[in-house]
Amino acid sequence: MTDTTTDVPVFRQVGRPLAERSRDLLGRLTPEERIAMLHQVAPPVERLGLAEWHTGCEALHGAAWLGRATVFPQPVGLAATWDAELVERVGEVAAVEVRAKHAENPLVSLNVWAPVVNTLRHPAWGRNEEGYSEDPHVTAVFGAAYSKGLRGDHERVWRTVPALKHFLGYDNETDRSVTSSEMSLRTLHEEELPAFRGAIEAGVAGGMMLAYNRVNGVPAHTQPELVAEARSWSDESIAVVSDAGAPTFLVTTQRTQPDHVHAAAALVRSGLDSFTDNDANAAPTIGYVTEALAAGLLTSDEVDQAVLRLLELRIRTGEFDGDADPYAGITADAIDAPGARELAREAVARSVVVLRNDAGVLPLTAPARVAVVGPLADAVLTDWYAGTPPYAVGIGTAAAERYGEVEVVTGADTVALRATSTGRYVTAAADGSTVEASADAVGDDALFDVTDWGDGILTLRSHASGLLLTGAHWPMRADATRVGEWVVQESFRAHHHPDGTVSLLHLGSGRWVRAFRDSGLLAAEAVTLDKAERFGVRVVRSGAQAVAEAAAHADAVIVAVGNDPHLNGRETEDRPHLRLPSAWAEIWRVARESNPRTVLAIVSSYPYVLDGAAAAETVVWSSHGGQELGHGVIDVLSGDREPAGRLSQSWPATEQQPGDLFDYDTLRQGATYRHQADAPAFAFGHGLTYTSVSYDAVTVRDAVVPAPAPTHRHAAFAPRGGDDTVRAIVRVRNTGEREAEELVQLYALPSRDLSLPTPRRLLVAYARVRLAPGEARDVELAFGVDRLAVWDDAVRLPDAVDDWVHQGALRVQSGAYTLAAGPSAWDLPVSAELEVTP
Numbered sequence: 001m002t003d004t005t006t007d008v009p010v011f012r013q014v015g016r017p018l019a020e021r022s023r024d025l026l027g028r029l030t031p032e033e034r035i036a037m038l039h040q041v042a043p044p045v046e047r048l049g050l051a052e053w054h055t056g057c058e059a060l061h062g063a064a065w066l067g068r069a070t071v072f073p074q075p076v077g078l079a080a081t082w083d084a085e086l087v088e089r090v091g092e093v094a095a096v097e098v099r100a101k102h103a104e105n106p107l108v109s110l111n112v113w114a115p116v117v118n119t120l121r122h123p124a125w126g127r128n129e130e131g132y133s134e135d136p137h138v139t140a141v142f143g144a145a146y147s148k149g150l151r152g153d154h155e156r157v158w159r160t161v162p163a164l165k166h167f168l169g170y171d172n173e174t175d176r177s178v179t180s181s182e183m184s185l186r187t188l189h190e191e192e193l194p195a196f197r198g199a200i201e202a203g204v205a206g207g208m209m210l211a212y213n214r215v216n217g218v219p220a221h222t223q224p225e226l227v228a229e230a231r232s233w234s235d236e237s238i239a240v241v242s243d244a245g246a247p248t249f250l251v252t253t254q255r256t257q258p259d260h261v262h263a264a265a266a267l268v269r270s271g272l273d274s275f276t277d278n279d280a281n282a283a284p285t286i287g288y289v290t291e292a293l294a295a296g297l298l299t300s301d302e303v304d305q306a307v308l309r310l311l312e313l314r315i316r317t318g319e320f321d322g323d324a325d326p327y328a329g330i331t332a333d334a335i336d337a338p339g340a341r342e343l344a345r346e347a348v349a350r351s352v353v354v355l356r357n358d359a360g361v362l363p364l365t366a367p368a369r370v371a372v373v374g375p376l377a378d379a380v381l382t383d384w385y386a387g388t389p390p391y392a393v394g395i396g397t398a399a400a401e402r403y404g405e406v407e408v409v410t411g412a413d414t415v416a417l418r419a420t421s422t423g424r425y426v427t428a429a430a431d432g433s434t435v436e437a438s439a440d441a442v443g444d445d446a447l448f449d450v451t452d453w454g455d456g457i458l459t460l461r462s463h464a465s466g467l468l469l470t471g472a473h474w475p476m477r478a479d480a481t482r483v484g485e486w487v488v489q490e491s492f493r494a495h496h497h498p499d500g501t502v503s504l505l506h507l508g509s510g511r512w513v514r515a516f517r518d519s520g521l522l523a524a525e526a527v528t529l530d531k532a533e534r535f536g537v538r539v540v541r542s543g544a545q546a547v548a549e550a551a552a553h554a555d556a557v558i559v560a561v562g563n564d565p566h567l568n569g570r571e572t573e574d575r576p577h578l579r580l581p582s583a584w585a586e587i588w589r590v591a592r593e594s595n596p597r598t599v600l601a602i603v604s605s606y607p608y609v610l611d612g613a614a615a616a617e618t619v620v621w622s623s624h625g626g627q628e629l630g631h632g633v634i635d636v637l638s639g640d641r642e643p644a645g646r647l648s649q650s651w652p653a654t655e656q657q658p659g660d661l662f663d664y665d666t667l668r669q670g671a672t673y674r675h676q677a678d679a680p681a682f683a684f685g686h687g688l689t690y691t692s693v694s695y696d697a698v699t700v701r702d703a704v705v706p707a708p709a710p711t712h713r714h715a716a717f718a719p720r721g722g723d724d725t726v727r728a729i730v731r732v733r734n735t736g737e738r739e740a741e742e743l744v745q746l747y748a749l750p751s752r753d754l755s756l757p758t759p760r761r762l763l764v765a766y767a768r769v770r771l772a773p774g775e776a777r778d779v780e781l782a783f784g785v786d787r788l789a790v791w792d793d794a795v796r797l798p799d800a801v802d803d804w805v806h807q808g809a810l811r812v813q814s815g816a817y818t819l820a821a822g823p824s825a826w827d828l829p830v831s832a833e834l835e836v837t838p
Contacts, residue, residue: 040276077625344627349632433479715789761825
């Protein structure tokens, strides 16, 4: 339809309602054009002035996969700030930089595939760094905050349109396309759905990505009841996209559909709108949907409904608004703005968690000489879903800026490798373009630093090129700037022969390294060990000795260790175990034996069981913080900023404590802070200050409240308007001599006598407060009574949706509840009683 008074198609008229504009555009498309819109790469429609359009742009903690962009802390680190306003600002910068990339290349999608709101139920999950918390409601708080920043606050046009990932029950990488997340309705409604509901109900998420796994035996991509439930949380349309390749998996790995035509029909009828399949080739999807329509497996109305949701998404981005798009003025100059740099540093500093300070070593206010040792002494590592930082400041560099005299030692052994087949040493060219066994003697070009990342996984860095040995090329090179790519090419494992020689297995290809006859060039190509080269290893410089010497000569030592986000746990690969690698524990022991003023600084994507370093008196943690990692960590270690970070995920005391990675019933396993029977090493909510804060009392204003009616509406973390609310006042006091950044936490502890199983403890409210020395303050906290609800299979609500998802209801049990306050889930010194009446 065209407005005859303006000659402007309705879909381009910004004053018209979204539904009217989208219906107008749908009506202008032919049936064939509508079908084509269902693929991730939608073709142009030149007669309507529609450009080619893509779903999906990664923006997990900043714009990703698009080159230079601000890199913020990983989401598990952002959540450790417990600062929703800060997380929102991070989302805003990410969205502005996506817009800037879109200005450079209009094919960059403004539909961002972020945030991830799967809960961090188990720390062995390979994608742990992508989530916010083990608590579903805390996950919803920070997922909604990040989404709000991505969305922006313009009424009509969204800065970007976030799609929440990954719906539903996705917390393991091992065999992820075939495993089934078995969950009761209790687990579904208490621990899974609330994490997604927050952002959708707040109107700041316009889409969802479905998960690879199955849920109770049925692929998550063909669960119409679950998709309908999520869509019921908003009056706006929610566009649903598939994960990459998942439509094909219905036939090939999950084998729940007889062919791709039936799979396409099942997907659309289950609520899927966009197929992320066959990369940029839309032809297979178009063909399958066309055949499904012809066979009567789909109706044109079902196709139209899916297309309509995608058109609404596009209209929300301002694609058809011309100069009326309020974000049209964002250009490539918006990348790496000064404010983004400042925010990146602030985000790291506020996320650093002081786990232990038993010896009072921290803060390191004014040491004359500092040693920074370990594999992450001056390294800034990025993960799969990070952008390319415009610069990077490591811990060693930041320490040198702050303290002046700093020695940086990686702790890697420096070795020379002699190929027994040639009798010559392996050398690398200055540019890393060749690696060959050609030297009669050991020079600088024959030296390699060997870093042990745990479980025998090694990287080798050439002294000649300064870069990593890689098997990505044939023959091999030493020109990799970092460990990376979908299949890592820079990691090796050593096989030790009885005669003392070693052979190197290239883990990316599964092939052994051999030396070419006559030329001596190395290649990762031998299929069997007996064909592998045997290398004699000369340790030219002991990493442990270097650490000991640096530590002995320093006034303070920072031992910086942690995972490379591409090794030992990442997308497609769960962690092999939870233990801190023994090589890193040894670096800490060597440093600690040489200097008691030693700080164990762990920079990682996930919690560890400290194991060999369990005796460390001083421990701090940061996620991989991005470009400002070093500044943020040193800001806190030096005391220039008071510690503000608190754990949003427990650190287990043992490897057994988190339970079975593949069992999603946390109550049955006693897993997560909600159900733990025994104390973890570091509790949910834990984090120290450099002073002391006492909790004097908690009082409840309304100590007797009625139970609300059973419902299917999941509680929000904060009370909604009209909710019955409990208000408590917690009195806290700074009893030390420094300012304190305190996270005041309030937990509900249900009576163990209630008839239905409940969490042992449940975070119901929190507040960040800054206390001056000697200051006491009454902190008011509030929560809705519905936060106490648990699922009751026996309840049936009138007029409820008649499907398996709604067979029961959320019900608040009458009885006694203890409200306890403190600095963590396992440190609750003050309490009061609450009675819920029928």
